[in-house]
Amino acid sequence: MTRPAKVLIPLAFLLAAGYFLLRVREVLFPFVLAAAFAYLLNPMVAFFEIRGLRRNAVVLVLYALLLGLGVFGAYHGIYALNREIGLARNEWPVYVQRGQKLLRELRQARKQLQPLGRLPGTDETLQWLEDNWQGWTATAIQKVPALALQIMPILQLTFLVPFLAYFFMVGGPTFLEKLLDLVPARYVEMVLDLMTQVDHALGNYLRALLVEGSFVGLLSLAGFWVVGLNYAVQVSLLIAVTTVIPYVGPLAGAAVGGTLALFQYQSLAGVAWVLAVCAVVQFLDNWILQPVIMKSAVELHPALILFALMAGGSLWGFWGLIFAVPAACMVKVVLEVGWEWYRSEFGIRLPGLPAQAQRVPLV
């Protein structure tokens, strides 16, 4: 085979495969999610594999355990959710009335509120909020069934993703080995180098995020229980999940917790307690958890994180927000490794002799 043909034929195959994947991109999502799930669980499988156990046996046992946990969680989750829905059905009108009362009191007391009372238009704004409050809450209640229907595809994913992930986990290493065999021999070292670095960076980041989310969720739960906030489990869960979205996540958790506290306690002191819990958790997260957990993860500039979030959100909505930062990590590592490779390959930066070797002879 001639040299151009050697390059052009694989390139044509790659382009065709890329075009095909682009055409079927809508069905790729569960596969991407399954691969991510398998990737996250892989260290657990590897833990036993390096001790001489069969990979498929370890995956089967792990799945049996996860299935047990899933059934247990779903049973208790559905039971708890049902109870919470019943509770919310009873409490919702009370909360709506409390909100209305609070707005009315706020409007009446506006003159004492400095400097808010002096601002032009505050009376009209508060009146407008009070007039529309019941309408909004009624609309929100009406939208609940529609929202529940939107969750259905996510429920489908919960069955499909673990099923696909099982095959990824069992056959993953063999598949990678076959893939490596396809890489031209000359580039094997470079590809392996790139794969390892991406794996380290991404794996460290994702696993650190999981650990961080769990800790933040548990700390929030403990704090909310102490201050006696209703729906503490749900708010903590929201905070834990949204931890994956830097900056936006903690704010969303604090906003939801604060709003619930306002309705529950009907006082700013109650809101302050809940916000204090959120602030303490954030402090512990930023100053104690992150330096320990994230020490080996990729560092991204805050502006880059925000850009990645906005780009991810605008391209793929909610899932774009979830995957934005890991994708940015991957791009950063690929660029770094690519640049290092370029420099060493073209001799731009070759290490010189260490000073000791230049100065002192071998003795």
Add this chain to the structure above:
Amino acid sequence: MNILEVLKGLLLDPEFRQKRQFLQRVPVFRGVPRRQMGILFKALAARNYHRGEVLFSEGDIGRALFILESGRVELTQQGPGGRSQRLALLEPGDYFGEMALIEERPRTATATALEEVRAYLLYKTELARLLHHAPVVAATILAHLVEILSARLRTAMDHNLRLLESGGPTPKKPAKLQEAV
């Protein structure tokens, strides 16, 4: 056959034992604790090469150490007249290209598979990771590398000295080129 044996058969990976026995024979891994051999397996990547396939060429930047599991590999180098000369013929259990674990420098020889070859690759990034996660494994490998380096340096110096004493030209390359791949 009792239940324990059935369970062992179901749970234990037979390939693991074979792989461990093979790697324990490779000099560069000698001394790696038996219990940590699994960590070493995870750090290695396996690659199959066809007969005639070039594993790496002279001048390529090296990033990995190669360990031959099966097949034979020939190391060659371009001679002064542009003719390729054989430096070494490597058999299963041999390893080569270890200098790539120390620094990313151009390879000084070409490695070609003489038959179907299966090799394990240990690359620099993975060794760096081992240094943090399994320091005993990494230290054992590095100690071997230092030992090899030191021995080669002394050989090269002796060779230079002999050449100088005999009044020949000052050599610019190590005496045993195949060892510096």
